[in-house]
Amino acid sequence: MADPSNATTTTQEAVRRPPRVHDGRIKRLMELNFPVAAGNPEKRECRWCGGLYSVGTGNTTLRGHLNNKHAGWDGSEGDPNALHLGLGLASSSSTPQTGHQPSKRHRSPSSSSQHSRTHKKQFTGTMADLAHLSSTALSDLTAKSLQHFTAKELCQLSELSADEYQARLKVIQNKKGFIIDMDGVIYHGNVLLPGVKDFIHWLKKEDKKFLFLTNNSAPTPRELSFKLARLGLSVTEDHFYTSAIATAKFLQSQKPNGGTVYVVGEPGLIYALYEVGFSMNETNPDYVVIGEGSSQTFDKISKAVNLVYKGAKLIGTNPDVNGPTEGGIAPATGAFCAAVELASGRKAFYLGKPTSLMLRYAATILGTSKDETCIIGDRMDTDILSGVYAEIDPVLVMSGVSRPEDVRSQAYRPWVVCNGVGEVVPREA
Known part of the structure; x- marks a missing residue:
């Protein structure tokens, strides 16, 4: 014993x-x-x-x-x-x-x-x-x-004089509606970025309308709300909008009485589609919808190829071809959709940034006009470009993936460039 x-x-x-x-x-x-x-x-x-x-x-x-x-x-x-x-x-x-x-x-x-x-x-x-x-x-x-730039360097990145920079920053501060990206703007993974708490406090104190927007179709708004709560921020789930919700809204506009889908993605996407009256179908669906997730397999992609080849319409929740991981990068929605496109000979229709449709949906929820709204993000190729497409003033923060060379190499420009969202808050606030 x-x-x-x-x-x-x-x-x-x-x-x-x-x-x-x-x-x-x-x-x-x-x-x-x-x-x-x-x-x-x-x-x-x-x-x-x-x-x-x-x-x-x-x-x-x-x-x-x-x-x-x-x-x-x-x-x-x-x-x-x-x-x-x-x-x-x-x-x-x-x-x-x-x-x-x-x-x-x-x-x-x-x-x-x-x-x-x-x-x-x-x-x-x-x-x-x-x-x-x-x-x-x-x-x-x-x-x-984090990379940090002086006031002079931010003016140079924005291609503005000091006076012009301050004038544009004032325009942003006076906006009624704020559409805000999350990863790289609010947090990195599970770490809250500097100035975020002050920024959220200012939005609430000034009674601004705001919506967190993410191309990630996997989480539900409740899950995102819980994540911010763990980071010390109290934000209700009605302040979150994902590419899954935008995809569901678009499909609902195409089939108001509901339809059938075959989904390659996570529960957050499936839940959003159920909410607007769509049901799952692996035999002859109206649509094949591909979203973010780590559960994609060869069998799922092969089934998607055959369903699209037989007539189902191909939908991508966002066009991102890769995303960051601890080991480097991993294929994302756009990459999986590309495989189905090549094999089936059919083109996908994409929601999510940088398409303007998702931003227009978000602005409708906020109840603000495009002139009263701005988008804040860390990526030139999605956040800033979507603002340009939707004619919503885009604010680039350098707390995420964009580097100075990314800003200088593009034909389109952000309205203004800041180190982080904390710099959007007026100094007297």
Whole structure:
């Protein structure tokens, strides 16, 4: 018979054991500070110094780099996930009390690491502890890795004089309706971006009408509302509009009495179609609808090809051909639709940005005219272009994927360029 005291000890140790490094929140934190290097998926780039490193245990790997340059990894306490990062957090109150003590070489104030001596505060704990930092601390970490431009540089990107820039910013502040992209504007993954809370507070205080718009067809408005709640923002689900909802509205306009669809996508898309009277059909549907999701398979795409070939109309919730992942990029709706288009010889009809239809739907919900409305986004090729198509003033924020060269290389322009949504808030607000 097993010793019950040993079983108790084992259970207690299991409870105390930190989550494995594969925890999703930890992965996201690594992605933010050590993203996959552009053009080299085998390497990660340190956003603190720009070095390129592979993930492993040698001195030339990410662990060795962290150890030598940034107070690094330390397995001396018997925990291979132990991490000591001199990130200079905004306040010590943001740091959890972990009970994990640094090794001797980190306790000494005369440490040979010049980099670690330059930080006033140092987080000491495990990767799991780091992943559990408060949203304020995480936002601070994110802010350090965001590109930031001076007022003069923003004027240059906007191709405006200082006076013209301020005049245009004032026009945006006086708008009645705001259509706002989410990822790259409001958050990165599970991290709230700087200035967002002030921006949302200002929208509510000034009684502005606003709608969060996303090309992602997978989540429901309730799920998006819950996500913002976890990040500390209280926004009701009626403030969210997805490409799934836009697709359902369009199909309802084509078949007011309902119809049948074969869906390659997630429950959020299926739910939106059910809501407007459409039912699922895998034999002879009126439409084949393809959306975002990780559940696409060869069998599903093959079925879609054959259904479209036999006469079903092909609908894409958005034209995005790829999207960012922790490992680089992954095929998205546009890529799957392209496969069906090529195999069937039929063209898809796309909803979502940058088509103007989705923005017109959103403006109708807000009840504002195009002159009273603006769109705020981080992508030139979707958010800004959709604003141009819909004749709604587009505001580009540099907190997401767009870089200065993206702005300069396009024939179309944003109305104004800001570092983030916090700069839309008037200084006196």
